[in-house]
Amino acid sequence: MEKITLGPMPYMSVMPTLLVGANVNGKANYMTAAWATVACMAPPMVCVALNKTRYTVKGIEENRTFSLNVAATGQVIETDYCGIASGASADKSKMFTSFYGLLKTAPMAEECPVNIECRLFRSVDCGSHLLYIGEVAEIHADKNCVTDGKPDVGKIHPIVYAQATYYAVGTVTGKAFSDGKKYEKQ
Amino acid sequence: MEKITLGPMPYMSVMPTLLVGANVNGKANYMTAAWATVACMAPPMVCVALNKTRYTVKGIEENRTFSLNVAATGQVIETDYCGIASGASADKSKMFTSFYGLLKTAPMAEECPVNIECRLFRSVDCGSHLLYIGEVAEIHADKNCVTDGKPDVGKIHPIVYAQATYYAVGTVTGKAFSDGKKYEKQ
Numbered sequence: 001m002e003k004i005t006l007g008p009m010p011y012m013s014v015m016p017t018l019l020v021g022a023n024v025n026g027k028a029n030y031m032t033a034a035w036a037t038v039a040c041m042a043p044p045m046v047c048v049a050l051n052k053t054r055y056t057v058k059g060i061e062e063n064r065t066f067s068l069n070v071a072a073t074g075q076v077i078e079t080d081y082c083g084i085a086s087g088a089s090a091d092k093s094k095m096f097t098s099f100y101g102l103l104k105t106a107p108m109a110e111e112c113p114v115n116i117e118c119r120l121f122r123s124v125d126c127g128s129h130l131l132y133i134g135e136v137a138e139i140h141a142d143k144n145c146v147t148d149g150k151p152d153v154g155k156i157h158p159i160v161y162a163q164a165t166y167y168a169v170g171t172v173t174g175k176a177f178s179d180g181k182k183y184e185k186q
Numbered sequence: 187m188e189k190i191t192l193g194p195m196p197y198m199s200v201m202p203t204l205l206v207g208a209n210v211n212g213k214a215n216y217m218t219a220a221w222a223t224v225a226c227m228a229p230p231m232v233c234v235a236l237n238k239t240r241y242t243v244k245g246i247e248e249n250r251t252f253s254l255n256v257a258a259t260g261q262v263i264e265t266d267y268c269g270i271a272s273g274a275s276a277d278k279s280k281m282f283t284s285f286y287g288l289l290k291t292a293p294m295a296e297e298c299p300v301n302i303e304c305r306l307f308r309s310v311d312c313g314s315h316l317l318y319i320g321e322v323a324e325i326h327a328d329k330n331c332v333t334d335g336k337p338d339v340g341k342i343h344p345i346v347y348a349q350a351t352y353y354a355v356g357t358v359t360g361k362a363f364s365d366g367k368k369y370e371k372q
Contacts, residue, residue, distance in 0.1 A: 001296060003285070006325040006335055010230040011302060012223055013202045013256040013337075013344035014355060032362075037198055037223040039235050040312035044196040047233065047317065049225050070199040073359045080366030099189070110187060116197060124308060124319060126226035131233065133310060133317065139192040149192055151199075153348040158199035160346055160355055162339040164363060169200060169346055170356030173259045176218075177350060180266030 010035075017159035017166060019082055020048060021067035021098070021107040021115075022059030027091070028098040028107035031056045032083030034161040035129075036068060044136040045121055049129045055087035060132060063105040064120040068134075069096075069112035073157045073168050078111075080166070102137050113156045115140040196221075203345035203352060205268055206234060207253035207284070207293040207301075208245030213277070214284040214293035217242045218269030220347040221315075222254060230322040231307055235315045241273040246318060249291040250306040254320075255282075255298035259343045259354050264297075266352070288323050299342045301326040 015034040022029055035049035046068060050057055060066045071079040078095060085092065096109035101117045108115035118134030145155040153169060160167040201220040208215055221235035232254060236243055246252045257265040264281060271278065282295035287303045294301035304320025331341040339355060346353040 001299075002329040003296065003301075003326045004329050004332065005287075006327055006332065006337070008230045008322040009325055009336070010224045010227050010232070010322065011300070011325055011337060012232060013204070013300065013339070013342065014200065014346050015202070015223055016199045018199070035224040037201055037233070037235070038196045038221040039233075039310075039317045040315040041196050041237070042314040043312075044194045045312050045315075046196070046198060047223070047225075049223070051227070076360035077365050077369045080360060080362055080364065081369035082366070084363060084366040085370070101191075110189065113187075114197070114199065115189075121312070122310060124225075124310060126229075126231050126307070126319065128228040129226040129231075131225045131319065133312065136194040136196065139195055139197055140189045141192055143188045143190045146190065146192065150195070150349070151192070151197060153199070153351075153353075156199065158348075159359060160200050161362070162344070162355065163336070164361065165339075165358055166360035166362060166365075167339075168356035168359050169348065170354035172351055173345060173354050174262035174266060174352035175350065176266055176347070176352060177270060178266065179263050179352075180268070180270040183263045183267035184271070 015161045017071050017161045019069040019071055020056055021069055022056045023063055023105050023107055024055055024059035024087055028093045029087035030082045030092050032079055039133050045133055047131055047133045049131045051129055065103045065106040066118050067106040067108045068116040069109045070114040071159050072113055073159055076166050113142045113145040114151045201347045203257050203347045205255040205257055206242055207255055208242045209249055209291050209293055210245035210273055214279045215273040216268045216278050218265055225319050231319055233317055233319045235317045237315055251289045251292035252304050253292040253294045254302040255295045256300040257345050258299050259345055262352050299328045299331040300337045
């Protein structure tokens with residue numbers, strides 16, 4: 001296969017589509033983010049990269065808490081709006097029914113099937129973006145999106161993000177920690 | 187919608203499926219990872235979380251370089267094997283055709299459609315895991331997986347990871363920075 005070089009760019013194959021919830025000046029705000037993943041197993045942590053100019057940054061710095069709310073395929077329009085409109089000029093506090101958990105200051109959107117409530121562990125200054133690493137204080141989920149005590153991707157219908165496009169999760173192509181055993185037998 | 191709490195856990199809705207390439211003791215090694223995302227736009231950075239006990243950690247610490255190789259749906263068996271078998275006991279150096287780029291010490295798998303070549307920017311000790319943040323030195327891609335100078339998800343067929351299951355990318359459900367405009371008009 002012929003390889004070509006494309007130059008350095010902030011590339012990732014597929015990403016989650018989330019709403020970052022933060023209280024800014026005492027009011028709930030939600031912004032769309034896809035640059036996020038799990039950062040640690042024990043203690044459980046997640047991370048999300050935010051441009052330093054984002055309104056949400058003010059809220060995370062102020063409260064040292066935030067939430068990651070999993071958007072579902074049926075919420076594409078609201079979700080995308082939260083990435084277009086800044087909380088600096090648009091009041092997004094009424095777009096969702098906000099609720100608060102253990103940390104008191106991390107607003108979560110009731111309409112999203114899963115809500116990851118986080119306390120700030122560390123922020124890493126990477127340049128244009130701050131990488132916020134948060135310890136997971138609690139996972140909140142719609143009761144009907146849970147199977148065996150865990151959020152169930154088949155019930156949540158999360159949005160996959162790639163190349164400025166929102167996708168549904170597709171067909172199953174394999175099982176982890178299982179299919180690889182076939183390779184050993186080759 | 188009735189919400190329930192599931193306790194703190196390292197949850198993310200969907201993740202990429204990657205092979206982390208590193209030279210360990212002078213030999214190419216590849217391990218499966220899904221806890222990865224973009225960390226910064228300028229300079230371009232990505233991050234990946236690895237358990238401290240991983241064999242790959244030795245190579246990243248030694249060379250301060252690594253690669254993230256995007257696995258395609260046709261590579262599920264090899265990919266999953268790299269998550270089951272540790273380089274400490276299995277020689278994975280011949281599983282893929284390794285090539286090296288600008289950084290000389292970050293092995294990349296030619297068989298993977300996209301290869302992200304990274305120099306270590308910072309490692310963050312989160313507990314059980316180290317979050318490695320790498321500056322993207324170069325993006326290498328199969329020529330036939332590129333459209334308008336960028337890797338094309340429709341040609342790559344990347345694997346989405348969720349709940350120990352590998353999925354294909356599904357149908358398009360929306361366009362980012364576009365569909366949200368409909369909300370403004372409501």
